[in-house]
């Protein structure tokens with residue numbers, strides 16, 4: 060059996076490793092447009108900020124290691140420019156070899172999503188960056204290491220915008236973050252996001268809300284960013300983080316069904332509408348596990364799981380992907396915010412009847428040193444089924460949201476939250492854990 064994989068990072072590399080485990084004989088070829096495979100996208104901001112010092116740590120697998128360990132033919136700097144599901148072939152453009160065709164028995168697509176670059180005047184300036192991969196990271200890192208680079212403007216207050224604002228600040232720059240909407244981090248409801256926003260401000264990040272970039276100009280080593288309000292900002296570097304769009308232009312005329320925003324449509328076995336073509340990761344449309352709507356959730360956990368499931372199905376195992384619930388977490392300096400399931404805005408938009416409670420328990424027993432409060436918001440339906448949760452605090456936020464994410468996965472209720480028996484000793488929690496407390500408050 061010959062399996063081709065397009066994309067060599069989260070979804071693609073997971074699919075490749077799983078395929079090899081399931082089938083020792085299969086010929087597996089993985090195409091990656093960039094020079095690197097299997098790098099730690101999620102670690103890139105922290106390398107720029109300096110918490111990760113060693114660049115080589117970002118390279119989780121090299122093509123050579125992947126070949127040696129899994130016997131996978133990894134072809135970097137090889138872009139798949141079109142696919143032909145009718146004749147079961149793809150066309151590849153390689154830097155040295157030029158253009159050639161490769162046939163397949165099964166094809167797994169994991170091309171990911173690319174940063175949106177709005178069509179604004181002056182956007183071509185070499186000082187305006189986006190962040191997706193190692194080459195982007197190298198450019199940003201070398202720019203901020205220049206002595207003259209003192210300030211940065213970050214455009215967009217999503218996960219990558221906030222992580223980059225923090226890390227550019229950590230790298231010693233004066234940072235201004237511009238957000239078109241009224242709140243940062245739309246995975247959270249406004250009152251929870253505002254706590255994270257305050258932490259950013261307390262740590263010296265200047266925040267500008269409800270304003271939009273109109274264009275840029277480059278002058279004498281600086282970029283001038285003009286906003287709709289008339290405000291003008293000057294910085295040596297601009298980071299654009301206004302969201303991502305599926306990297307699926309090469310599939311336009313392939314007969315593959317795409318959604319309205321270019322996402323590949325797949326069923327629960329990650330199969331596309333074309334025989335033996337599978338797709339996974341940021342490029343696909345998924346079902347929202349909580350509310351059943353179609354959505355797209357560009358996160359690493361879902362991409363890895365889907366890669367594995369696609370490989371299972373190539374090998375006839377028939378496993379299924381049951382949807383994404385958007386469990387996510389962000390560090391804003393000392394503070395952590397985490398969320399899972401639907402937020403209140405989404406439930407309101409979809410007219411789903413729900414209740415909301417807030418609790419503010421301590422991260423661990425208050426008599427043991429170092430306890431800090433956690434603000435926990437819980438959303439549940441009329442029958443008590445848990446629909447979503449968000450938490451912000453300095454410590455222990457991750458495990459509380461992970462507990463609730465697990466309960467949501469098993470379609471559990473607020474009573475289930477009260478019944479969870481969780482690890483407790485004073486340095487870690489309380490006999491009534493914050494998750495139990497949320498359940499009690501909700502019952």
Ligand code: FAD
Nearest residue numbers: 066068069070092100101139170171340341357358359362
């Ligand atoms: P990718 O990992 O993007 O891989 C797709 C690969 O396909 C790319 O390398 C691309 O070059 C290649 N490719 C595309 N088209 C072609 C083609 N035609 N031919 C050949 N190759 C092609 N998620 C989290 O859950 N937590 C985090 O903390 C987090 N932090 C992030 C931080 C940053 C800076 C970024 C950029 C992303 C972060 N993410 C995070 C998101 C996460 O990285 C993605 O959800 C995940 O990588 C998606 O996997 P994928 O396989 O779909 O796409």
